[in-house]
């Protein structure tokens with residue numbers, strides 16, 4: 001069954017934990033978004049993991065270099081997963097995977113900005129990534145003509161373990177599930193909702209349907 005990941009793109013850890021408290025019953029993975037980590041640092045990761053020891057915590061580092069060092073920092077702070085950019089060199093991904101193996105944790109390769117996401121996804125899995133995020137970032141989502149369908153089509157073609165991120169919502173999550181993606185990532189659809197708990201519950205129910 002596909003997992004639901006909430007991407008928390010807020011700036012204060014108190015707000016992030018308050019949101020996570022509302023949605024935790026419905027999500028499998030709690031992601032500290034890149035802006036939140038830049039704002040709160042490693043201590044934010046520690047606070048989140050301490051608050052939710054039974055949830056998988058993902059640190060969205062989007063690391064571009066020093067993969068082993070940065071992944072080790074995230075795992076040392078309590079993260080279960082850390083993201084490494086797919087646009088970076090193989091040695092950065094391999095370094096992060098080394099840290100993941102040493103800590104019993106996982107690397108997620110983020111394909112934001114990658115031209116051929118399917119090809120890079122296969123390469124990243126071969127390098128030892130746990131799964132690959134087929135991702136259109138917030139800026140790409142704002143471009144004219146953007147559709148999450150491109151990611152859904154790629155997931156079906158990839159044939160390796162992927163998540164999808166890029167505007168997942170209640171209209172698209174069923175197609176995300178049917179694509180074979182193992183994780184659906186939802187940010188604004190949850191933290192931007194009037195009732196985040198209800199939004200997360202609905203997404204979880206659609207994933208489980």
Ligand SMILES: O=C(CO)[C@H](O)[C@H](O)COP(=O)(O)O
Pocket residue numbers: 007008009033034060136137138141165166167168185186187188189
């Ligand atoms: O990593 C991110 C941006 O770089 C977001 O957290 C990710 O895109 C999910 O958020 P949304 O569902 O709002 O697109």
